[in-house]
């Protein structure tokens with residue numbers, strides 16, 4: 203097991219997702235999380251993937267085709283803040299891997315207000331027991347503000363409806379990424395309990 207934030211996100215999500223589930227990759231980028239999710243949900247599952255960069259969508263589409271996973275993935279070139287236009291509900295997991303596209307244009311990043319809107323919408327779409335997992339990085343221009351906004355919102359979530367945890371390395375330099383995982387209460391698959 204790896205304690206890197208991107209890997210922890212995957213471990214947490216793998217703990218709740220079953221074959222046939224519907225899940226969301228809110229930031230497709232180079233497609234690593236989309237491919238991970240497509241394998242997790244299996245042939246009968248569905249992955250919705252969002253990115254504002256057509257290049258990310260196209261490259262990931264090609265990768266999925268090469269791997270024979272394209273039929274279970276719906277790639278959408280639109281902001282994740284519009285996810286509710288495409289998905290109606292009953293989502294088991296949503297992954298946000300924030301920031302800029304690695305090896306891409308570092309000026310195109312996720313932005314605090316649209317990220318917050320998207321995270322709120324993801325929580326509405328989650329089914330009981332479902333999880334939204336977020337990896338946030340302070341290293342880019344709007345990353346600090348994004349982290350503060352998310353931290354304020356997530357720590358204020360209604361404790362009777364959601365459980366939120368955060369994980370951050372404490373010995374890895376000045377700007378370690380932060381992981382948040384939010385689980386909607388009420389399902390059987392409680393990953394984290396308060397008891």
Ligand SMILES: C[S@@+](CC[C@H](N)C(=O)[O-])C[C@H]1O[C@@H](n2cnc3c(N)ncnc32)[C@H](O)[C@@H]1O
Nearest residue numbers: 229230231232233234235253281282299303312
């Ligand atoms: C850190 S990368 C994602 C990495 C990706 N999950 C992977 O596995 O390679 C962040 C991505 O978020 C995208 N992005 C920025 N703003 C967005 C928005 N409003 N909605 C969806 N994607 C957005 C960027 O274009 C970039 O590709």
